[in-house]
Amino acid sequence: MSFFLSLIGFKGLVALIGVILFSFCYKYSVGIFDFIERQTMGTRTYILEKFDLLFIEVQPEKITYALLALSLGSGGIVIIIFGILGKWVMGFILGLVFAFVGFKIPRPIINNLVSKRVKQYEAQMVDGLTLLANGLRAGLSVPQSIGMVVDEMPAPLSQEFNVMLQQNRIGVPLEECFENLAKRVPTQDNDMFVSSVNILRETGGNLAEVFDTIVDVIRERVRLKQKIDTATAQGRFQGMIMAAMPYGILMMYGSSDPEAVGKMFSHPLGIILFVVATVLDFIGTMVIFKIVQIKD
Secondary structure, three states, X not given: OHHHHHHHHHHHHHHHHHHHHHHHHXXXXXXXXXXXXXXXXXXXXXXXXXXXXXXXXXXXXXXXHHHHHHHHHHHHHHHHHHHHOOOHHHHHHHHHHHHHXXXXXXXXXXXXXXXXXXXXXXXXHHHHHHHHHHHHHOOOOHHHHHHHHHHHOOOOHHHHHHHHHHHHHOOOOHHHHHHHHHHHOOOHHXXXXXXHHHHHHHHOOOHHHHHHXXXXXXXXXXXXXXXXXXXXXXXXXXXXXXXXXXXXXXXXXXXXXXXXXXXXXXXXXXXXXXXXXXXXXXXXXXXXXXXXXXXX
């Protein structure tokens, strides 16, 4: 290494490193810029798309301000607070952690809201399809039966069916409206419902009887899912206990010997180890929940 450095010199080494970095960035420039876009403006676009699925109207500028407040705002406040206390190093480290968490936390929160809405939709499908079948038996057309579901059922089922009805009224074919519904709410029950409607509208058949069959299938699936949730409840509870145990032990040690625990948060190495332990605890918790989560 010393011979190589003496051969090209320090400036030559810097230039060589620069050429290597430039070549790497040039070769993978598309992927790098895509990654940067996903982690910056892509996050805002993702949140806006999910808000559209949740029927929440928010201006894009407000999403940008909220992301900046959660990331740079929270990190800056932490740095200032610890700086006032004279602990700039710890404040800088924790500020970076808070800024990173603040920027990443909106996605899982939004995904959780969308997941809850999908579960509410699935729970309402039995009543909605039963009402739809009764409307067809009474002699109503498919759009008229959908309108009856919109009037009688609560959100989110009424909202999704209303979107489908509005699309059909402006000239979109009914088959395409059903396909759009399956894209907005991607569940197995919804795919089965949409596929049966589109197939029977082309080939002919009794839609009311098919809806009754789908309702029976959904009811059996709900019963099976409840049994699975009951069987995996112990695993989820154990995961939560194991995730909270390190912090409980830390609180016990902190109450019994606060000086010893305080040294860990006053030294940069202790702070780094605490952050690493927190990240590993989070990863372990996610692994446990992935294990006990049974896919449909």
